Amino acid sequence: MRCMVMVRATDESESETQAMPSAEIMAAMNRFNEELVQAGVMLAGEGLKPSRDGKRVRFASGRQQVVDGPFAETRELIAGFWLWQVRSMDEALEWARRCPAPFVGECEIEIRPLYEEADFAEVMSPELRESEARLRGQIADRAR
Amino acid sequence: METAELHRRIDAVWRLEAPKLIGALVRVVRDIDLAEELAQDALVSALERWPDSGIPDNPGAWLMTTARNRGIDLLRHRQLAERKHAMLGGDPDFEPHVMPDFDALDDDIGDDRLRLIFTACHPVLPHEARIALTLRLLGGLTTAEIARAFLQPEPTVAQRIVRAKRTLAEKRVPYDMPRGEERGERLASVLGVIYLIFNEGYAATAGEDWMRPALCEEALRLGRMLAALEQDEPEVLGLLALMELQASRTHARVDASGRPVLLDRQDRTRWDRLAIARGQALLARAIRHPDGAGPHTLQAAIAACHAGAPTAAATDWPRIAALYALLLQVAPSPVIELNRAVAVSRAEGPAAGLVLVEAIADAPALSRYAPLPAVRGDLLEQLGRRDEARSEFRRAAELTTNAGEREVMLARAAALDIPAG
Numbered sequence: 093m094r095c096m097v098m099v100r101a102t103d104e105s106e107s108e109t110q111a112m113p114s115a116e117i118m119a120a121m122n123r124f125n126e127e128l129v130q131a132g133v134m135l136a137g138e139g140l141k142p143s144r145d146g147k148r149v150r151f152a153s154g155r156q157q158v159v160d161g162p163f164a165e166t167r168e169l170i171a172g173f174w175l176w177q178v179r180s181m182d183e184a185l186e187w188a189r190r191c192p193a194p195f196v197g198e199c200e201i202e203i204r205p206l207y208e209e210a211d212f213a214e215v216m217s218p219e220l221r222e223s224e225a226r227l228r229g230q231i232a233d234r235a236r
Numbered sequence: 237m238e239t240a241e242l243h244r245r246i247d248a249v250w251r252l253e254a255p256k257l258i259g260a261l262v263r264v265v266r267d268i269d270l271a272e273e274l275a276q277d278a279l280v281s282a283l284e285r286w287p288d289s290g291i292p293d294n295p296g297a298w299l300m301t302t303a304r305n306r307g308i309d310l311l312r313h314r315q316l317a318e319r320k321h322a323m324l325g326g327d328p329d330f331e332p333h334v335m336p337d338f339d340a341l342d343d344d345i346g347d348d349r350l351r352l353i354f355t356a357c358h359p360v361l362p363h364e365a366r367i368a369l370t371l372r373l374l375g376g377l378t379t380a381e382i383a384r385a386f387l388q389p390e391p392t393v394a395q396r397i398v399r400a401k402r403t404l405a406e407k408r409v410p411y412d413m414p415r416g417e418e419r420g421e422r423l424a425s426v427l428g429v430i431y432l433i434f435n436e437g438y439a440a441t442a443g444e445d446w447m448r449p450a451l452c453e454e455a456l457r458l459g460r461m462l463a464a465l466e467q468d469e470p471e472v473l474g475l476l477a478l479m480e481l482q483a484s485r486t487h488a489r490v491d492a493s494g495r496p497v498l499l500d501r502q503d504r505t506r507w508d509r510l511a512i513a514r515g516q517a518l519l520a521r522a523i524r525h526p527d528g529a530g531p532h533t534l535q536a537a538i539a540a541c542h543a544g545a546p547t548a549a550a551t552d553w554p555r556i557a558a559l560y561a562l563l564l565q566v567a568p569s570p571v572i573e574l575n576r577a578v579a580v581s582r583a584e585g586p587a588a589g590l591v592l593v594e595a596i597a598d599a600p601a602l603s604r605y606a607p608l609p610a611v612r613g614d615l616l617e618q619l620g621r622r623d624e625a626r627s628e629f630r631r632a633a634e635l636t637t638n639a640g641e642r643e644v645m646l647a648r649a650a651a652l653d654i655p656a657g
Binding site: 129130131132133134135136175177179180182183185186187 | 457514
């Protein structure tokens with residue numbers, strides 16, 4: 093299974109005067125990433141710039157509106173992420189426990205499993221799947 | 237923490253730590269059986285202690301220390317017993333076992349796992365044993381899980397692992413990294429084993445067993461592990477690229493009723509773009525390497541041609557045919573010859589492909605190979621030779637062991653019973 097592991101932003105990571113992470117944290121994070129890579133777990137991972145560099149596109153009643161950062165609700169923002177391939181949530185949790193604290197002070201890492209094909213098995217009735225497959229087949233035939 | 241939760245956590249810790257732990261122990265005691273025994277003992281201690289003491293901050297180091305102390309105890313006892321035995325027997329040739337240097341466990345030797353996989357894939361072992369041992373030692377899978385994944389009885393797999401470890405001990409296989417020419421051979425065996433594990437999962441995705449897609453993931457994990465440890469081996473990158481590119485198609489390969497969907501008819505929107513991107517990036521690194529393209533890299537390049545085509549019709553068949561020709565030079569085989577024939581038929585027409593198929597039709601290796609009559613039937617049908625095509629499809633249905641494929645072949649044969657209109 094795959095999961096997205098998100099480092100939640102903090103007031104500090106979002107602040108105007110935010111300093112780059114200390115060399116110590118960078119080194120610890122680097123060691124951790126190295127372990128993830130050597131275990132074949134890590135598929136991707138990046139750090140994100142503060143939300144003041146970001147933009148949002150809001151959809152409401154058929155219209156779109158662009159909102160410039162920074163965004164409120166710091167605790168709901170993401171400061172970095174990984175994509176991991178693990179055998180179970182237990183395994184993901186075990187890895188997350190080994191992650192060095194990403195920021196000084198209180199901070200949080202969130203693990204969210206990705207939807208996999210099998211998760212839709214219950215939602216999709218066999219008839220619906222069959223019909224979708226048939227449709228796709230027809231489209232493919234037409235594209236020939 | 238509740239007991240059930242604690243046990244789940246210990247299980248997760250164990251699966252993460254076992255390959256490192258066993259790898260380091262093998263390096264020191266030079267005996268897989270003993271290393272596994274010591275590691276298992278450390279796990280038992282953890283199960284006894286951790287419910288009261290809590291899980292330590294660094295569970296890996298705790299397990300390593302426990303295994304070391306247990307090893308020192310165990311071997312001291314054995315030495316003592318041997319010495320007594322020798323004194324009683326008055327054996328003049330008695331040589332006590334040398335106590336391994338357990339302190340060396342603390343040395344952070346990053347390639348313990350690499351050595352372990354090279355040992356598990358040693359050519360003195362039969363293929364099945366290499367697979368089972370690799371999954372057990374490097375993947376941390378239980379014997380029951382391996383048995384279920386390969387649809388085999390558990391005692392068979394257990395026997396296979398026991399025998400493999402005995403063979404390695406009897407043949408005195410060293411736990412060092414092979415060098416020179418031998419290293420190349422062993423690496424080829426390691427790559428072969430990983431790819432076999434992948435294919436066992438990939439070919440079976442139509443089945444209902446949940447463990448089998450997990451085998452693909454396990455192979456990918458092993459491939460990534462190898463790529464992180466063996467950074468200068470283009471074929472390691474090539475194999476990983478190949479597996480990523482093939483895995484990207486997993487969900488599109490079967491239809492709602494579990495029947496296989498051929499590449500041409502797959503819904504390309506269901507291909508995993510992230511896996512494709514990872515595969516393409518790995519392939520680019522493999523190709524840049526001065527050692528040139530090996531068999532896995534060339535197969536990855538072919539898979540990348542498919543992955544990069546927005547529609548089946550846009551596939552660059554001349555390039556694929558050329559890549560198969562290169563592949564034939566480094567890894568001659570009638571199966572690849574057949575694949576080249578398909579590519580040529582798509583690039584230059586069915587007649588050109590049929591010439592190549594006929595040239596290998598009598599190859600003994602293909603005498604019971606279902607794809608041969610399937611391809612031949614397809615080309616004959618395109619050329620309007622319906623009667624011959626029908627009997628080829630029937631032959632393919634007879635030879636295939638996959639129920640879904642048999643159905644497809646019988647349907648194609650039946651369609652040819654209707655007069656052309």
